[in-house]
Amino acid sequence: MIHMDPMSIRNSIDEGKRLDGRPMDKYRDISVEVDVVGSAHGSARVKMGDTEVIAGVKVETGTPFGDRPDEGVLMVGAEFVPLASADFESGPPSEGAIEVSRVTDRAIRESKVVDFKKLCITPGEKVRMVYVDVNVMNDDGNLIDACSIAALAALLTTQVPKLDEDGNLTEESEGPLPMNGKPVCTTFAKIGKQIILDPTRTEGMAVDARLTIGTFEKDGKIEFCAMQKGGIHGFAVKELEQMIDMAEEKGKGVREIVDWAVQKKK
Amino acid sequence: MELIKDGIRYDGRKVDELRPMEAKVGVLKNADGSAMFKLGNTVAVAGVYGPRKVYPKHQEEAERAILRTKYNMAPFATSERNRPGTNRRSTEISMVTRNAILPLLFLDDFPKTAIDVHIEILRADASTRCVGINAAVLALADAGVPMRGFVASCSAGIVEGKVVLDIAGKEDTEGELDLPVAYYPEKDEVTLLQMDGITNNAEAKEIIKLAVKGAKDMIEVQKNALREKYKLEGAE
Numbered sequence: 427m428i429h430m431d432p433m434s435i436r437n438s439i440d441e442g443k444r445l446d447g448r449p450m451d452k453y454r455d456i457s458v459e460v461d462v463v464g465s466a467h468g469s470a471r472v473k474m475g476d477t478e479v480i481a482g483v484k485v486e487t488g489t490p491f492g493d494r495p496d497e498g499v500l501m502v503g504a505e506f507v508p509l510a511s512a513d514f515e516s517g518p519p520s521e522g523a524i525e526v527s528r529v530t531d532r533a534i535r536e537s538k539v540v541d542f543k544k545l546c547i548t549p550g551e552k553v554r555m556v557y558v559d560v561n562v563m564n565d566d567g568n569l570i571d572a573c574s575i576a577a578l579a580a581l582l583t584t585q586v587p588k589l590d591e592d593g594n595l596t597e598e599s600e601g602p603l604p605m606n607g608k609p610v611c612t613t614f615a616k617i618g619k620q621i622i623l624d625p626t627r628t629e630g631m632a633v634d635a636r637l638t639i640g641t642f643e644k645d646g647k648i649e650f651c652a653m654q655k656g657g658i659h660g661f662a663v664k665e666l667e668q669m670i671d672m673a674e675e676k677g678k679g680v681r682e683i684v685d686w687a688v689q690k691k692k
Numbered sequence: 693m694e695l696i697k698d699g700i701r702y703d704g705r706k707v708d709e710l711r712p713m714e715a716k717v718g719v720l721k722n723a724d725g726s727a728m729f730k731l732g733n734t735v736a737v738a739g740v741y742g743p744r745k746v747y748p749k750h751q752e753e754a755e756r757a758i759l760r761t762k763y764n765m766a767p768f769a770t771s772e773r774n775r776p777g778t779n780r781r782s783t784e785i786s787m788v789t790r791n792a793i794l795p796l797l798f799l800d801d802f803p804k805t806a807i808d809v810h811i812e813i814l815r816a817d818a819s820t821r822c823v824g825i826n827a828a829v830l831a832l833a834d835a836g837v838p839m840r841g842f843v844a845s846c847s848a849g850i851v852e853g854k855v856v857l858d859i860a861g862k863e864d865t866e867g868e869l870d871l872p873v874a875y876y877p878e879k880d881e882v883t884l885l886q887m888d889g890i891t892n893n894a895e896a897k898e899i900i901k902l903a904v905k906g907a908k909d910m911i912e913v914q915k916n917a918l919r920e921k922y923k924l925e926g927a928e
Binding site: 670 | 780781783784786787788791795819821871876879880881882883884885886887888889890891892893896897900904
């Protein structure tokens with residue numbers, strides 16, 4: 427991470443220059459690698475510039491929620507482990523970690539791309555529990571997008587374990603997790619009057635407001651499945667509309683990268 | 693069950709109509725400022741303490757005040773009892789609430805102090821974070837904390853394929869999308885925005901505009917509640 431005072435970051439962004447020379451509306455290089463952890467049922471490592479996260483999926487069995495007796499359960503959590511940044515501490519999750527977890531979870535859950543009904547074993551009694559845990563390994567900003575890409579890639583490569591006659595999990599796989607879409611988060615930030623895509627940790631120190639938009643594709647059309655505003659200032663409605671338009675195209679680009687990584691593995 | 697028929701919702705409202713609102717300032721004795729905001733069956737009470745000394749001391753900032761917000765839902769606020777205490781949901785709501793209100797305050801004017809805003813949801817029927825914010829802004833004003841203006845929060849969403857204002861009751865459990873905003877008219881900015889559910893580009897923009905319109909109406913209710921408490925005898 428480059429150490430710079432927020433004022434000079436603002437001035438430079440105001441002149442249309444980013445510290446790493448990127449255009450305002452470009453992601454850093456994103457690399458996605460799947461099946462990186464043998465003990466998980468699905469996994470992925472995502473690097474976005476110097477930000478690095480690893481997601482692992484574990485599929486277990488458990489009791490369904492009372493109001494959804496015939497549906498499996500999905501839980502997404504992001505862990506800010508202290509090795510990833512001098513700012514992370516061990517102990518209970520920080521507000522920031524809870525936000526990353528919940529926004530990542532929201533985009534996947536609300537898009538309804540995981541077929542929860544197919545994850546039911548015995549209605550009201552036993553269902554599949556899908557746990558997605560994302561470990562942040564190195565924080566250089568925009569953890570929401572990195573975690574959401576890693577969670578998606580891990581889910582897309584998840585193999586559901588077979589159950590034996592007594593309903594216990596076995597080492598064998600039954601097939602891939604039933605999914606029919608690829609939700610990803612795209613995060614913008616406002617610094618002064620400029621809107622930038624994919625803020626780094628250094629840029630994060632100067633950010634006035636942030637907006638994350640979750641998108642996926644259905645029947646050839648882009649749908650929106652989640653939004654979350656962060657930061658201590660606001661956005662004009664016009665700025666929100668501008669980011670909604672940009673998210674359509676940017677999300678598409680990210681999905682192509684995920685697709686390529688998943689296909690390559692197959 | 694059909695939730696919207698001929699443009700009228702099951703509780704009798706039009707698609708762009710808010711539930712009845714009520715606001716009262718100065719509802720608690722001990723707090724430096726307090727307020728109740730009611731939107732249909734959702735009721736929030738907010739209490740403000742401060743600016744005051746910061747404990748724990750390490751949170752103190754030498755050059756400005758810190759704003760701490762706490763959203764809490766009473767265990768009896770929902771149809772089924774909800775477990776008391778902080779959870780991931782309430783932590784997130786406390787955070788977005790703080791960000792929604794922060795632009796209003798002159799934190800630099802009160803170094804080394806804390807402004808504590810406590811929001812208690814007494815009855816929950818959707819839009820609890822919005823109602824909590826509406827109560828909090830009034831409580832801050834009641835506490836005499838200087839502010840640049842008002843913020844009000846309101847939600848809009850989709851029910852049975854239609855864009856509607858202020859989702860409530862069955863619309864909350866059976867509706868397709870919920871999008872709360874907080875709006876700061878003096879700067880014409882949206883200071884809170886969240887969305888759960890599926891929509892497309894044009895519809896997302898329409899929902900944001902509708903929620904902002906609802907928030908503008910709520911600001912009038914906030915202002916009237918303050919006038920009610922602080923009117924001068926004999927003045928117009």
